[in-house]
Amino acid sequence: MSSYTITPGSVGRQAREWVPAIAVFVLAIAVWQGAIAAFHIQQFLLPKPTAIVSAFWDQRHTLWPAGWYTFKEALGGFALGSLGGIAAATLIGRFRALGNALMPIAIAANAIPIIAFAPIFNAWFDPLSPNSKMAIAGVLCFFPVMVNTLRGLTSVSPRQIELMRSYAASDLTIWRRVRFPTALPFIFTALKVASVLAMIGAVVGEYFGGSYDALGVLIRSKAQILDFQTAWAGILVASLLGIALYLAVALTERAVVRWAPENRPS
Amino acid sequence: MSTTVSFARRGLSVVAVLAVIVGFYELYHWVWASTGWTHPFIVDDTSMPHIWVILHALWQPAQVNQPALGTILFHKSLFTAKEAAVGFALGAVIGFALGIILAHSRLLQRGFLPYIVASQTIPILAIAPMVVVWVNPKLPAGLQGWGSVAVIAAYLTFFPVTINTLRGLQSADPGALDLMRTYAASRWTVLWKLRVPSSMPYVFAALRIAATASVVGAIIGELPSGLQSGLGGAILNFNQYYSIEPQELWATNIVAALLGITFFVAVVAAEKLVVRRAPENIA
Numbered sequence: 001m002s003s004y005t006i007t008p009g010s011v012g013r014q015a016r017e018w019v020p021a022i023a024v025f026v027l028a029i030a031v032w033q034g035a036i037a038a039f040h041i042q043q044f045l046l047p048k049p050t051a052i053v054s055a056f057w058d059q060r061h062t063l064w065p066a067g068w069y070t071f072k073e074a075l076g077g078f079a080l081g082s083l084g085g086i087a088a089a090t091l092i093g094r095f096r097a098l099g100n101a102l103m104p105i106a107i108a109a110n111a112i113p114i115i116a117f118a119p120i121f122n123a124w125f126d127p128l129s130p131n132s133k134m135a136i137a138g139v140l141c142f143f144p145v146m147v148n149t150l151r152g153l154t155s156v157s158p159r160q161i162e163l164m165r166s167y168a169a170s171d172l173t174i175w176r177r178v179r180f181p182t183a184l185p186f187i188f189t190a191l192k193v194a195s196v197l198a199m200i201g202a203v204v205g206e207y208f209g210g211s212y213d214a215l216g217v218l219i220r221s222k223a224q225i226l227d228f229q230t231a232w233a234g235i236l237v238a239s240l241l242g243i244a245l246y247l248a249v250a251l252t253e254r255a256v257v258r259w260a261p262e263n264r265p266s
Numbered sequence: 267m268s269t270t271v272s273f274a275r276r277g278l279s280v281v282a283v284l285a286v287i288v289g290f291y292e293l294y295h296w297v298w299a300s301t302g303w304t305h306p307f308i309v310d311d312t313s314m315p316h317i318w319v320i321l322h323a324l325w326q327p328a329q330v331n332q333p334a335l336g337t338i339l340f341h342k343s344l345f346t347a348k349e350a351a352v353g354f355a356l357g358a359v360i361g362f363a364l365g366i367i368l369a370h371s372r373l374l375q376r377g378f379l380p381y382i383v384a385s386q387t388i389p390i391l392a393i394a395p396m397v398v399v400w401v402n403p404k405l406p407a408g409l410q411g412w413g414s415v416a417v418i419a420a421y422l423t424f425f426p427v428t429i430n431t432l433r434g435l436q437s438a439d440p441g442a443l444d445l446m447r448t449y450a451a452s453r454w455t456v457l458w459k460l461r462v463p464s465s466m467p468y469v470f471a472a473l474r475i476a477a478t479a480s481v482v483g484a485i486i487g488e489l490p491s492g493l494q495s496g497l498g499g500a501i502l503n504f505n506q507y508y509s510i511e512p513q514e515l516w517a518t519n520i521v522a523a524l525l526g527i528t529f530f531v532a533v534v535a536a537e538k539l540v541v542r543r544a545p546e547n548i549a
Contacts, residue, residue, distance in 0.1 A: 020377035028381075046400065104283050111530035112523040113482040116497070119505040119515060124307040131306075196387050203389040207489065208505060219392045223490075228396065235392045242387030 047229045055229040056236055062218070063230075067237040070202050070215035073130045074245070077137025078198035082191055084138065085145030092146075093153040093179070094171075110143045115201070119208045127209040137201035141194035148190035152183025188253040195249045199242035288317050315513045320520065323513040328504075335514060339500065339521045346484045346496040347525060349412050353419020354480035354529070358473060361424035365431025365465075366457070375432075386425050390483065394418050395490040411493055419483030423476040430472035434465025470537040477529040485522060497522050 029049050036048050047055075056063065092099035118136050125132035156179050164174045206216025219234040295316070298309035307313060324336035332338065364382070368375050401414040409416075438461045446456045488498025497518060504515040 017376060020373055021380045024377040104279065108527055111478045111527045113478065113485055113526045115482055116485055116501055116519050116522040119501060119508065123508050124313050199387065200389050204391045207391050223395050235388060238389050238392065239387045243384055246387065
């Protein structure tokens with residue numbers, strides 16, 4: 001709670017929290033740049049940070065629209081998969097017999113390398129349309145969200161449910177007031193995982209064929225013509241967008257799940 | 267006696283689950299194909315080949331004068347399993363070591379943890395070609411090709427292990443920690459006798475995730491590296507002939523799924539041996 005209300009003191013403390021991370025960043029970039037100069041590493045293997053940044057800036061008019069195109073696919077898949085996962089978990093949590101029957105399937109599905117199915121999704125939905133990438137990103141997001149939501153919904157203490165029942169609360173009320181709030185930290189943990197998976201799913205889906213407007217296609221074609229500076233700049237765009245989505249989820253969590261202690265299990 | 271019964275029951279439930287999945291698949295195929303519904307996608311024998319067609323493809327040679335597709339895919343999955351297993355071992359050891367190092371210093375955690383998290387937002391498929399070009403020349407002859415794919419698998423494996431090792435080491439009971447201190451136990455003793463054992467359920471939870479991640483990493487790593495001996499190469503290859511023979515890509519994907527499940531089950535079995543009295547539901 002107190003960490004959310006920003007006072008001048010906490011800003012100073014937060015800044016100090018980030019000092020080591022910034023120091024590591026500066027050091028790593030310096031070592032990277034220095035090592036390439038010192039050991040004469042070929043530019044096409046690992047370009048200098050400065051070269052990547054200049055490609056990032058020079059090509060910004062192609063990189064960012066491509067990144068935005070892929071980001072929209074990831075966002076669509078993230079929304080579809082997460083909502084589907086929460087809905088499925090709600091249903092399974094409500095009907096235990098159904099849950100017991102479906103759980104082995106969910107566990108097995110979770111152990112499957114789903115990304116291997118990307119070409120089939122491309123065949124189902126037009127490979128040039130964003131729908132196929134949304135579908136693969138959505139399926140990637142679905143399982144972790146469903147499994148964690150279910151774990152959250154079933155982690156409610158029986159005494160709380162009993163108390164609610166003694167007040168003659170309906171199932172819907174119990175869900176709204178007890179189960180869902182209890183599950184929220186679990187759901188957000190899964191949403192953070194899903195936010196990263198969505199972007200990766202979209203980029204990987206594009207590897208098997210996609211629109212020329214897409215970032216995955218751009219990275220692949222630039223790497224093929226050995227323009228590794230632009231390829232790395234594209235990777236930088238993909239990572240930045242993935243981090244942005246992750247941070248958006250994390251900030252929403254801080255705003256929504258205010259009651260949870262800072263170091264809750266996640 | 268009772269173990270054989272529960273074993274038989276488990277086997278039966280697996281068969282039942284498989285039957286339900288196959289039933290739903292064929293039902294969906296039948297309903298969508300017979301009504302001509304086109305949403306969300308057109309269902310025909312190309313987009314959703316019949317299960318028996320897929321299974322039959324496993325017994326047929328994919329090309330003339332070649333062994334059956336099933337035999338070929340079995341050998342390819344062994345190759346991919348080798349990459350994934352080496353990557354898994356590498357990633358697990360690195361991840362565990364990183365977790366132990368980070369657990370000992372708040373300063374290191376603040377310095378490195380954000381980048382360990384950020385490292386997973388990099389689309390691994392995109393950097394795989396660079397990793398292959400970069401790592402391959404440095405490998406001895408026996409590791410050429412597949413060694414660099416194992417590195418990519420390790421990259422996906424180490425992350426959950428690091429995060430959960432760190433959390434597990436910090437989960438040691440404070441009372442037990444105090445007790446160790448009153449006996450003037452060294453940091454090393456506390457680590458090995460208390461912190462590491464109490465981290466085990468967390469570590470294995472991570473290893474279960476990592477088992478699948480290593481298979482994903484191996485398959486993805488093969489795509490840009492041009493390796494033809496593994497499942498990733500087979501997926502890329504059969505993807506090109508999908509419009510003519512979709513059942514071959516489906517068969518390959520089913521084998522890939524089985525490989526992922528095998529890795530998962532292997533870790534769960536190892537966990538049962540190591541963590542005898544772990545609480546059931548640790549995230």
